Amino acid sequence: MSRTALGVLALSLLFVGSLFVGATPLSPMDVTTPEARALIWDSRLPRAFAVVLTGASLAIAGQIMQLIARNRFVEPMTAGTGQSAMLGLLVVSVCLPAASVGLKMALSAFAALIGSIGFFAITRRLPPEEPLLVPLVGIVYGGVIGSAAVYIGFQLDMLQYIDIWLTGEFSGTMRGRYELLWIAGLAAVLSYLVADQFSILGLGETVSLNLGLNYRQVVLSGLVVISVVTGLTVVTVGAIPFIGLVVPNLVSRLVGDNLRRSLPLTAMAGAGLVLASDIFARLVVHPFEVPVATVIGIIGAAVFLWMLYGRAQHVS
Amino acid sequence: MIEVQNLSHDIHGAPILRDISVTVPKGGVTALVGPNGAGKSTLLSLMARLIPRQQGRITVDELVVGESDDKDLARRLAILPQTVHAASRLTVRDLVGFGRYPYHRGRPTPDDRAMVEDGMRLFDLLPLAERSLDTLSGGQRQRAFVAMTYVQDTDYLLLDEPLNNLDLAASRALMARLRDLADNKDRTVIIVLHDINFATAYADRVLVMKEGRLCADGAPQDVITETLIQSVFETDAPLRTVEGRPVVMV
């Protein structure tokens, strides 16, 4: 069986399984009762969709960010994009408290875009022979923007919101409150259409120009995808670390760096990882739950460390 | 005398050195040559306790590497590693001064300072004494590190491919100086070299390594032959004898 088919199968199993995990007990036998249907329709199914959309689009955003930065160790949530989205959201909530959710999201994504452009403006000036500087600068840059947000939050007594945006979780997801995530999914799908151009970006500006690519335009469109995905995720579920980092790295080890081939797998693996983590988050202190960001912080970190050390032994 | 007995070494399961036994007597210049991956640097690093020993035994005079006190070994044997990079804020004088650390442990005496000045004079570093390392050229920095190793005043000097960043003139000058240390100051020099012609020109003895084994050992004119070049380096470069010593035609 091909990898793709296997992935689809595993993902479907996780998806269906996730419908029957939660505070209210629900077994597959009961699905015919109206209460069960309402539960699935209003809460479980939206949650499963939200999880899949978030996981897939964050993984793709991470992949694109890594290609633009030409560095395998950056991702939106740790390089200022997530923090910018948060800061933007905070400013909008303060200045335009009456704004609609859609407007808040748009402005938050816009802030994320500005933040990412700022990040790349800095990293472009870093020497290419020092790849470690890029993630480091990203972390500090994100920390600066984050502390600006904390400052505002502290002044206006809005720290608890920041806490919510900082740790992503799906417990509040239900019908009518997650649908904007489909836009993030759409952005991720659109990026598949220009996958070849993103792949070429990963070879650098000179090669891109040589191949007749409009470098700036492709970079900008990549940044727009990253920002939309990050902004929407922060607004609806909060920040989730590591997905954008771990998933693309693992997938690229499996199938290489040709996006046209790897992007679907990246999306599936991202969705699967977040789904599995979310199921675990619901089970570990049942009937309560743990934020999925916390679970992924542990799992993602463990996987990442394994990637760094487990594999390197064979290479050298 | 450095004695290596039955030394074997693995890195991640891959054998790098296989049962090497060799003795380097006091005095003279000994060159380690061989193709890439032969284990030359590993052998040198093991002698200098830069990597922990796995199997076998190495002694430097009466000191056992890995068991004797580090301070004693540091006064007996110094190594110049392949890649040198250090805190760039150091001046040349600071760096060379560290060569005396095994003796004064942070409190230099006037004697120590005099030796540092002496070392800088010997390696023409006095004009650069107050320059910081990151403003120097690769060759100048290399010279500063060699001077530091010299000032350490050890009987044994181990150098791992010191000619890597040097042009022809600097390479010849460095080799001539090492030759001088061996001839006139009673130092023992063990040096990893890539260019066989440098080895035949300056060394008293060559140790040829391939795939973790020692495959030839002796005076350059006896050891370096066309057959050896073919079997060890797997290339058929012709060999000529010029003024009594073998020269590989590249």
Add this chain to the structure above:
Amino acid sequence: MYRNRLLLLTLALLACALAYLFTGVKGSLEFALMFRGKKLAALLLIGAAQAVAAVMFQTISGNRILTPAIMGFDALYVLILTAAVVALGAPAYQQLDPGLLMLTNATLMCAAAVMLFGLLLRKGQGDLMRMLLTGVVLAVMLRSITGLLQRVIDPSEYAVVQAASFARFSRAETDLLGVSALLCCGALGLAWRMRHRLDVLALGPVASTSLGEPPLRGQRRALLLISVLVAVSTALVGPVAFFGLLVSALTYLVLPTYRHAILLPGSALISGVILVGGQWALERVFAFTTPLSVVVEFLGGVVFLLLLMKGLKR
């Protein structure tokens, strides 16, 4: 020349301390001095601990951008604290003597840090990128495990832990001052005794081996001291991510030398000036309510980025 700068820094710190103690006293001077004196002592301890820990860590890891905080030392401390609360239960935990608790936590912290970061330094030798990423990822992981534990315990226990998870310079835990001062001064004294060895360790593992200073032993000793210092600072105010970075960067700027005999006291002085001066300015001049930690984080990050960009242009 560095001696003069150290003298100037000492004077600046004295001025800040006096200003902090004596300006804007309302009511009883005696009471104010008592109260402020304790806070001042706490600030000075934290400052010295953070600064010396950062400089030492940068020396043994051979770079100028990693700090114990970035590598997750304080996250490790908070995790140990949380684990202790979970294991003992909050009521039992709170009945124990805080000084004794802190000693125990600091000991556990030393053991864990030497195991974890010792391994890291050994494995990551010469591969800074891998070490850096490991540290950053490890920090996230430790924080996440802490978060998980905090979710598992009940809210009353959570409050006990929470006090240690957020940095508040203005609300330093002054009850722990005695034990902290003891631990901190001991560690600082030992660090001072290591100053010449640190000079050699800064040359890198090969050169320091060749000079008879085995890097592993030096690293382990430094890690122990760093753990104690971070434990003290974290117990007093909670984690402060970029403060150590800010201080060490400023130290290298003000005192461009490799000698730890200058760097260690210099960094402690600079850090004291920033903390005491900053706290004084925030409390008395601007009457701000924002915690200094937030401002320091922000400034620390900005200074770091500026330094980096400036350094690269050169």
